Amino acid sequence: MGENLTVRVTDKKNARLDKFISENFADITRSQAAHLIEDELVWVNGKSTNKKYLPVEGDEIKVILPSEKTIKAQDIPLSIVYEDDDVLVVDKPQGMVVHPAAGNDENTLVNALLFHCKHHLSDINGEMRPGILHRIDKDTSGLLLVAKTNDAHEKLAEQIQTHTLGRCYMALVHGNIKEDEFTIDRPIGRSQKDRKKMAVTEVHSKEAVTHFRVIERFTRYTLVRCQLETGRTHQIRVHMASAGHPVVGDKTYGVKNEEFSLKGQLLHACLLGFIHPKDGQYMEFTSQLPPYYKKVLEVLGKRVLKDF
Amino acid sequence: MGIFISMLLIVGADQLVKHLVVKFLSTGTDISIIDKFLSFCYVENRGAAFGVLQDSRWLFVAITVIAVGFLVWYVLTRKPKNKLLCTAIALIGGGAIGNFIDRLFFGRVIDFIRLDFINFPVFNLADTCLTIGVILLAIYIFISDKKGA
Numbered sequence: 280m281g282e283n284l285t286v287r288v289t290d291k292k293n294a295r296l297d298k299f300i301s302e303n304f305a306d307i308t309r310s311q312a313a314h315l316i317e318d319e320l321v322w323v324n325g326k327s328t329n330k331k332y333l334p335v336e337g338d339e340i341k342v343i344l345p346s347e348k349t350i351k352a353q354d355i356p357l358s359i360v361y362e363d364d365d366v367l368v369v370d371k372p373q374g375m376v377v378h379p380a381a382g383n384d385e386n387t388l389v390n391a392l393l394f395h396c397k398h399h400l401s402d403i404n405g406e407m408r409p410g411i412l413h414r415i416d417k418d419t420s421g422l423l424l425v426a427k428t429n430d431a432h433e434k435l436a437e438q439i440q441t442h443t444l445g446r447c448y449m450a451l452v453h454g455n456i457k458e459d460e461f462t463i464d465r466p467i468g469r470s471q472k473d474r475k476k477m478a479v480t481e482v483h484s485k486e487a488v489t490h491f492r493v494i495e496r497f498t499r500y501t502l503v504r505c506q507l508e509t510g511r512t513h514q515i516r517v518h519m520a521s522a523g524h525p526v527v528g529d530k531t532y533g534v535k536n537e538e539f540s541l542k543g544q545l546l547h548a549c550l551l552g553f554i555h556p557k558d559g560q561y562m563e564f565t566s567q568l569p570p571y572y573k574k575v576l577e578v579l580g581k582r583v584l585k586d587f
Numbered sequence: 588m589g590i591f592i593s594m595l596l597i598v599g600a601d602q603l604v605k606h607l608v609v610k611f612l613s614t615g616t617d618i619s620i621i622d623k624f625l626s627f628c629y630v631e632n633r634g635a636a637f638g639v640l641q642d643s644r645w646l647f648v649a650i651t652v653i654a655v656g657f658l659v660w661y662v663l664t665r666k667p668k669n670k671l672l673c674t675a676i677a678l679i680g681g682g683a684i685g686n687f688i689d690r691l692f693f694g695r696v697i698d699f700i701r702l703d704f705i706n707f708p709v710f711n712l713a714d715t716c717l718t719i720g721v722i723l724l725a726i727y728i729f730i731s732d733k734k735g736a
Contacts, residue, residue, distance in 0.1 A: 454631050454695060456614055463615035471706055480706070491615070499694065522614050523631030523695065534633060 288338040296321065297330040300342060307342070314405060315342060318380075329483065350379050350406065352393035355386065359395070360422065360564050365431040365557050367396070367410070370566050373420040373543055378408045392425060400425065401432035413439055413446075413510060418530070418543025421448070422551040422566050434556035439510065445552030448505040448515055449494070449568060451545040451575065452524040453534060456493055456501040463518040464488045467511040476531060477513045479521045487511045489518045497579040500527065504549075515546060527575070545572050590662050590677050597681025601713045602688060605697045608711075612699060623703050630709045631695045644694055651687040655680055671727045678720030685713030 286303050293299050300312035300321065312321070312330070319327035320343040323334065334340060358370040369388065371377070376387045384390075384407075392400060392410055400410030410425040412435050424444070426432035438444040468484030470476040488508035495502040501524065505515045513532070519525055520532040527533065528541035552563040568576070612618065612629040619626045633644070658680045667673055689696040698709040 453633065457609065458613050461614045461616070465615075465617070481703070518615070522629070523633065523698070524614070 284342045284344065286340050288334045288336055288340065291336050293334040295330060296323070296328065296332040296334060296340075299334050300340070303340075304342060311405065312342075315344075320344075350384055350393060350409075351390055352398070353386065353390040354394050355391035357388075357391050357395055360566065361562070365427055366435070366553075366555065367392075367425040367427060368551060368564050369423050369425060371415060371420060371423050371548075373418050373569065373571075376417045377414045377423070378411050380407065388423070396427060399427050401427065401429045403429050403432045403436075412436055413444075414512075415548055416513065416516075416544075416546075418528075419448075419546045419548065420569050420572075421548025422564055423548065424551055424553060426556075431556040435553060438553055442508055443554065445550060445563065446507045446510070446548065447550035448507070449547045449549045449572075450503050450505055450515055450519060451527045451572070452501050452503060452519050453499070453527060454501060454524045455496055455499060456491075456503065456524060458493070460490070460492045462488065462490045463522060465518065465521055467514060467517050477511070477517050479517060485509070485511060487514050487518065489515055495576075495580075497583050500579055502576065516544060539575050539578075541571070541575075545575060547572060590667075590673050590680075593674075593677035594680040594684065597677065597713075597716055598684045598688070601681070601685030601711070601716070604712050605685075605689065605699075608697055608699045617701070619703075626701050626703055627699050628701050628709060630698045632698045632709070633695050644690060648687065648690055651683050651690075655683055655687070669727065669731075671723055671730075675720045675723035675727055678716045678723065680720075682713040682715070682717030682720060685716070686711070 284304055294302065297309050297312040297316060300315070301307055301309040307315070315321050316328070316330045321327065322341040322343070323332060323338050325339075358372070359367060360370050361368040369392070371388055376383060378389045379385075379387050389407070389409060389411065396410070398409075402409055404411055410427060410432070412424050412426055412432065415421060415423055424435060426435055435444070465479040465487060466481060466484035467477050467487040468480045468482060470478035471480065471482060472478075486509060490506040490508065492504045492506075493501055494504050507514060511517075516526050516529050516532045520529070525533040526544040526546050527539065528537060529544040529546075533544065547568050548566065549568070550563065550565050552561065554561050608627075608629060612627060614629055617626050617628040658676055661667070662676060667676065686696045696711065698711045698714070700711060700715070701709045
């Protein structure tokens, strides 16, 4: 961890936390402050809070600045699906972390991208996340969009904001779902019981919407295609668990005794569609399910045949 | 005999309600009954009552068989007459069997009642009967203990 900065609030009336930090610490912009708050690197009286918090007189605000150590470029093989001067689409394997975080700054997708792109990546999102527009969980596999220039980053980020970026996932879930199509519209926020988990909650949560379509039914499992309308942390996993159909292999929100031995959830980002930031053309990419995923489906398919 | 008929009625009501829930509530859709207080939503639960201990199907099937077996044995041999005790036994037995049927035949229990004012797992009619039954039993034990002393 890097350097710490501390300030005590002396005014009665103050701007909200992110603005307050940018006004009181010369080198920190408001969006950087928001990122630091989100990463729980800003403590108010010893506790992390959210960016909308209004500091009151007497509060002690401590900012922990991540160390200036540059992220190492590493020669890790990548499956690049598409690349031009502005954007890159990569097929992330299960188990790979997208970007470095405190305590883990090697072997992430970002390390590999830095090597592959020779540092030609957007730098809007900070040093820890060059080029990164959106995340997919460590144990989720599939397509991820990367911005190589700041111009591309801004335009693509706007598509994420306005939900025009097309993202589809394939999830194998527990249980036999009765509907062919359904939508889950339940707000997601940090779990009150376990801060490391997300949960469907009305407290400090944001709207979250996922559309589901059943692709195939197995006796006790269902393969569903999930389309994200919003992109909250762990959205598909939390939404499916909230309906009693947790994603197979999910170590956080799933069942304890899985029948298949898996490294993580069977969740694959199979489709990515976006409007190219330069020429305005719509581009769409698809990705095949990884071999271990297909194998589980094959086993289930054979079992269904046997049941008849 | 009255206890067993009551138990069967509870089981019947629970199964009927679950059947209606499967038919009329869809996955992911929440129906608000009393705003910010009570809503209905369809959840398939793979654990015990109130969503705890996910995925231990056979353990719960076994526990239910033992518990219901004991209740039946108790009713047949001791022939309880106390109204409070009889109600408690009927509610506990009916609730347990209601969820047992789901667990045995489908490997999951249908839950649909959600309290929106507290952070509490989604539950169903059988859970409610079981809980009330246990509370009544506790009251009965408390009262008869005092009488005995």
